[in-house]
Amino acid sequence: MIPFSPPRIDDRTVKAVEEALRSGWITTGPRTKEFEKRLAAYCGVERVIALNSWTNACELVLRWFGIGPGDEVIVPAYTYCATANIVMHVGAKPVLVDVLDDFTIDPEAVKRAMSPRTKCIIPVDIGGLPARIGEIMKIAEDATGLFTPKLNLRTDGTNPQMRLGRALVLSDAAHSFGARIAGKSVGSQADITGFSFHAVKNLTTAEGGALAFNLPEPFAADELYAFFNTFSLHGQSKDALAKTQPGAWRYDVAFPGYKCNMTDLQAAIGLVELERYDAETLPRRKSICARYHAAFSSDPRFIVPVLRDEQRESSYHLYMLRIAQATEEQRDAIITAIAKHGVSVNVHFIPLPLLSFYKAQGHAIDRFPATYAQYSREVSLPVYFDLSDAQVDEVAAAVKGAVTEVMG
Numbered sequence: 001m002i003p004f005s006p007p008r009i010d011d012r013t014v015k016a017v018e019e020a021l022r023s024g025w026i027t028t029g030p031r032t033k034e035f036e037k038r039l040a041a042y043c044g045v046e047r048v049i050a051l052n053s054w055t056n057a058c059e060l061v062l063r064w065f066g067i068g069p070g071d072e073v074i075v076p077a078y079t080y081c082a083t084a085n086i087v088m089h090v091g092a093k094p095v096l097v098d099v100l101d102d103f104t105i106d107p108e109a110v111k112r113a114m115s116p117r118t119k120c121i122i123p124v125d126i127g128g129l130p131a132r133i134g135e136i137m138k139i140a141e142d143a144t145g146l147f148t149p150k151l152n153l154r155t156d157g158t159n160p161q162m163r164l165g166r167a168l169v170l171s172d173a174a175h176s177f178g179a180r181i182a183g184k185s186v187g188s189q190a191d192i193t194g195f196s197f198h199a200v201k202n203l204t205t206a207e208g209g210a211l212a213f214n215l216p217e218p219f220a221a222d223e224l225y226a227f228f229n230t231f232s233l234h235g236q237s238k239d240a241l242a243k244t245q246p247g248a249w250r251y252d253v254a255f256p257g258y259k260c261n262m263t264d265l266q267a268a269i270g271l272v273e274l275e276r277y278d279a280e281t282l283p284r285r286k287s288i289c290a291r292y293h294a295a296f297s298s299d300p301r302f303i304v305p306v307l308r309d310e311q312r313e314s315s316y317h318l319y320m321l322r323i324a325q326a327t328e329e330q331r332d333a334i335i336t337a338i339a340k341h342g343v344s345v346n347v348h349f350i351p352l353p354l355l356s357f358y359k360a361q362g363h364a365i366d367r368f369p370a371t372y373a374q375y376s377r378e379v380s381l382p383v384y385f386d387l388s389d390a391q392v393d394e395v396a397a398a399v400k401g402a403v404t405e406v407m408g
C-alpha cells in the first residue's frame with residue numbers, strides 16, 4: 001500500500017533528537033530559540049515564536065487581541081475544523097464565507113461579511129496555495145470605519161484593538177510554510193501568520209506550530225514576542241531557561257497565561273527539517289506535483305489544482321485533484337476503488353457546515369455552493385519526500401483506473 005503522508009525520519013533526525021535528549025535540556029531551551037531565529041530569517045520577519053500547535057498558537061492570538069463573546073471572526077467554510085474551533089473556544093462567533101475555485105477564501109465574500117462586530121479575518125492557505133492576503137489586508141484596512149474596538153481591554157496603553165484600529169488578519173498558513181507571494185515567503189504579509197508543524201505537514205516537529213509577527217507600528221516585534229512567550233507559559237515572568245541562571249529562581253505571575261510552549265526535542269526535529277527544506281523538501285514536492293500535473297492536466301476527466309500563478313506559488317503541501325463530473329457519492333466510490341489499487345488518498349476537508357457541530361449551529365452547506373462544488377469532487381493524492389517517481393506513476397494509474405471503473 002502506498003501511504004498518504006509518512007514523515008521523513010532518517011538518521012539525521014534521529015541523531016538530532018538523541019543529541020537533544022542527551023544534552024540534559026529537553027523542554028523549551030537553546031534549540032527552540034535557535035529554531036525561532038531561523039524561522040524568522042526564513043519568513044523575512046523580525047520575530048517568530050514556536051509553540052506546541054497551530055491551534056494553541058492561534059487561539060492565543062485571538063485571546064491576545066481580546067476577542068470574545070459578541071465578536072465575529074470571518075473564516076472560510078472550506079477549512080479544517082481548527083480554524084473555526086479556536087473562535088468557539090474564545091466564545092466568539094465564526095462567520096463562514098465561501099471560497100473561490102482555487103479553494104481559497106473569496107475576498108468579495110469577506111467584504112460582504114464585514115460588520116461592526118468583525119474583529120478578525122482568518123484566510124486559509126489550503127493545500128499550500130496562499131489565499132489572496134493582499135486583498136484581504138486591503139479589505140480590513142478599508143473597513144476601519146466599521147471597526148468598533150473594545151475600550152476596556154487593557155488600561156496601560158497596550159490595548160491591541162485600539163492600537164490596530166481595524167480587524168486583525170490572522171493567516172492560517174498551517175499548510176503553506178515555504179509558499180511565496182510576490183516573491184516573498186509566507187509569513188511576511190498578514191498581521192500574524194500561524195504555521196503548523198504537525199506530523200503530516202511539509203515541515204514537521206511531530207506536533208508544533210509557530211507565529212510570525214508582522215504587525216504595523218506602533219507594535220514592536222520584540223514586545224510581541226516577549227508577551228506571547230509569557231502568555232504561553234502561565235504568565236510567568238521567567239521561563240525555565242532564565243531560571244537556571246545562578247540565583248535567578250524568583251519569578252512572578254502577572255496574569256493567568258496558558259501552557260503551550262515548544263520543547264527542544266520538537267525543535268531538534270524542526271532544525272533538521274528547516275535546514276534541508278529549500279534544498280530537498282520543496283524541490284521534491286514540486287517535482288511530484290509536476291509529475292501529477294503531466295498525468296492529469298490534459299485529461300478532461302480531471303481538474304488539476306492551481307500550484308502557481310502570477311502572484312503566488314504553493315508550498316506543494318497537497319495535490320488537491322478534482323474529478324470533473326463526479327458527484328460526492330461517485331467521488332467516495334472512486335476513493336474506495338483507489339484503495340483497492342493499493343493507494344491511500346484523502347479528502348481535504350469536509351466543509352464546516354457538513355460537520356455535526358457546525359451544522360447544529362445553523363450553518364447550511366447550500367449557502368456555500370463553491371465550497372461544496374470543490375469538496376464533493378476532491379481527492380488529495382500522496383505527496384511526500386520519499387515518494388518515488390515510479391510510485392507517483394502508480395498513483396496516477398490507480399486514480400485513472402478507479403475513475404474509469406466508477407464513471408465508465
Ligand SMILES: Cc1ncc(COP(=O)(O)O)c(C=O)c1O
Binds near residue numbers: 080175
Ligand atoms: C488548515 C488547518 N488549520 C489548522 C490546523 C491545525 O494545526 P495543528 O494540528 O498544528 O493545531 C490544521 C491541521 O491539520 C489545518 O489543516
